[in-house]
Amino acid sequence: MARMKFLCDADRCIECNACVTACKNEHEVPWGINRRRVVTINDGKPGERSISMACMHCTDAPCAAVCPVNCFYTTADAVVLHSKDLCIGCGYCFYACPFGAPQYPKVGNFGSRGKMDKCTFCAGGPEADGSKAEYEKYGANRLAEGKLPLCAEMCSTKSLLAGDGEIIAKIYKERVTKRGYGSGAWGWKTAYRESIDT
Amino acid sequence: MRAFVLALVAAAVIAVVWAGFLNQVQEPVSEAFATTGVRL
Amino acid sequence: MASLIRILRLMLGAWAVVLLVSLAAPVQAQQPSSVNPTASSVKEQQLLQELNRIQGRVSIPDARSGVLEQPAGRDWRNFRDVTLRWVGGIVILGMLAALIIFYLTRGMVRIESGRSGRSIVRFNAFERAVHWMTATCFIILAISGLNITFGRPLLIPLIGLEAFADWSQWAKYAHNYLSFPFTIGVIVIFLMWIAGNIPNKVDVDWVKRGGGLLGDDHPPAYRFNAGQKFMYWVVVLGGGAVAITGYLLMFPFYASGIEGMQIASVVHSIVAVLFVAAMLAHIYIGTIGMEGAFEAMGSGTVDVNWAKEHHSLWLDQEKAREATAGARSAAAAPAE
Numbered sequence: 001m002a003r004m005k006f007l008c009d010a011d012r013c014i015e016c017n018a019c020v021t022a023c024k025n026e027h028e029v030p031w032g033i034n035r036r037r038v039v040t041i042n043d044g045k046p047g048e049r050s051i052s053m054a055c056m057h058c059t060d061a062p063c064a065a066v067c068p069v070n071c072f073y074t075t076a077d078a079v080v081l082h083s084k085d086l087c088i089g090c091g092y093c094f095y096a097c098p099f100g101a102p103q104y105p106k107v108g109n110f111g112s113r114g115k116m117d118k119c120t121f122c123a124g125g126p127e128a129d130g131s132k133a134e135y136e137k138y139g140a141n142r143l144a145e146g147k148l149p150l151c152a153e154m155c156s157t158k159s160l161l162a163g164d165g166e167i168i169a170k171i172y173k174e175r176v177t178k179r180g181y182g183s184g185a186w187g188w189k190t191a192y193r194e195s196i197d198t
Numbered sequence: 199m200r201a202f203v204l205a206l207v208a209a210a211v212i213a214v215v216w217a218g219f220l221n222q223v224q225e226p227v228s229e230a231f232a233t234t235g236v237r238l
Numbered sequence: 239m240a241s242l243i244r245i246l247r248l249m250l251g252a253w254a255v256v257l258l259v260s261l262a263a264p265v266q267a268q269q270p271s272s273v274n275p276t277a278s279s280v281k282e283q284q285l286l287q288e289l290n291r292i293q294g295r296v297s298i299p300d301a302r303s304g305v306l307e308q309p310a311g312r313d314w315r316n317f318r319d320v321t322l323r324w325v326g327g328i329v330i331l332g333m334l335a336a337l338i339i340f341y342l343t344r345g346m347v348r349i350e351s352g353r354s355g356r357s358i359v360r361f362n363a364f365e366r367a368v369h370w371m372t373a374t375c376f377i378i379l380a381i382s383g384l385n386i387t388f389g390r391p392l393l394i395p396l397i398g399l400e401a402f403a404d405w406s407q408w409a410k411y412a413h414n415y416l417s418f419p420f421t422i423g424v425i426v427i428f429l430m431w432i433a434g435n436i437p438n439k440v441d442v443d444w445v446k447r448g449g450g451l452l453g454d455d456h457p458p459a460y461r462f463n464a465g466q467k468f469m470y471w472v473v474v475l476g477g478g479a480v481a482i483t484g485y486l487l488m489f490p491f492y493a494s495g496i497e498g499m500q501i502a503s504v505v506h507s508i509v510a511v512l513f514v515a516a517m518l519a520h521i522y523i524g525t526i527g528m529e530g531a532f533e534a535m536g537s538g539t540v541d542v543n544w545a546k547e548h549h550s551l552w553l554d555q556e557k558a559r560e561a562t563a564g565a566r567s568a569a570a571a572p573a574e
Contacts, residue, residue, distance in 0.1 A: 031228040069406050070399060190312075209371045
């Protein structure tokens, strides 16, 4: 069984934001909600790196651990999803997530921040695969059609890789060996408790 | 007993007023983070 | 002929030297097996240790998305899932156990000389209304708050995910809306009773003599004894702390970043569970713990013998005030 992971090759990312645009378009993500974002570290200085970040679909996901209503679940592919019907919009998952993946449709927290929204690895939600209800709440379900997440498919430099963890680790390892250097697989230590050694 | 009932009513009234105020402050992220280029 | 051979030998020698030199030089680029690529660059782990979070520039208007990684979330998760549950469980269940044991051994504190049948006013209608507004809000806030921490392990196995999510949604609304009447109540209580709750020597004496709880003594006290003053300050300071941190949580990121929110959550929950434990003791002594106590806040009047045994100095003050008021009204001119 595949164990799905993301890997953003920080040495290839050119901050084109194609991944962000692809995600927004595919799932009709409303304005103000950012499932995927590109962060540029040391902008303008030597050692500038850009990294595309969304939900990492962690092993032992902290969001799932702290949710007061237990609205998260992990699929057989190790994709971390949640139910917007159960979500009470308390915001705890955002406090726990190391990567800032959870997004909320409202600013204040008084009645509710609204239902939490996040990257689904293009795997939809608890509703029936490919149904209208699923699309309206969670966006497209590409995994059910046998496709990989659109952000990685659209990446102009193939810096963002998505798919079975072993395969993308192998690809990344090849690159690092060929180049002679590599800044590491971003977030892998935190999300999956492993690193890619070359 | 009267004091207790009055207290409950006071709590309810204050809570409703507070909720009304919060409704004004609360705004969707699309408005909160809108830039001049966005048409909502 | 000999010179040609010599030249040839020289050339061969020169080539041999060149060959030897080129062979001895280190191999570059093609096979960097002697260089460890990952070790030679800045690793994520290193950055996480140097900074408390990693952030950069984003083109998104929401500045929070510039934080790439915040490891503090891991510590907060541990606090919320493990530490808080232990602290809350021990403090609240421990207090319940202590109260049960105390009741079973000491029993209800009785009015020794029995009821006299005469009563005096202890709390007026306004004071009682404010107290009950604050108390009722506190009960609902406590239940809805404890639901966030303990609801998932305790209630989901009983009522299932959907029912629990619905209940929690309404509990959260109640918690957020009733926070304001609770805050107002705490502020009014603070202003209303500050005069009678400044600690003094009588309180030191009261505590030394067991406060009527330990042993059968009846140490004198003014309107509020040392135990009540302690409760007052718990409510004012504890209530203030949960209110301030609560509003920080209710208006997220208005005043702080993610670390501030996590700290506010920690302070709010720890103060809250201690507050609940303290209020359990307060509720105990005001209801089954002491004969004649509840009516002070229920009807507003207390039996004179109860006042004599537990708040003798206050009773003297009230009697003196009544006497002077009576004397003044007798000597005063007819009603204006």
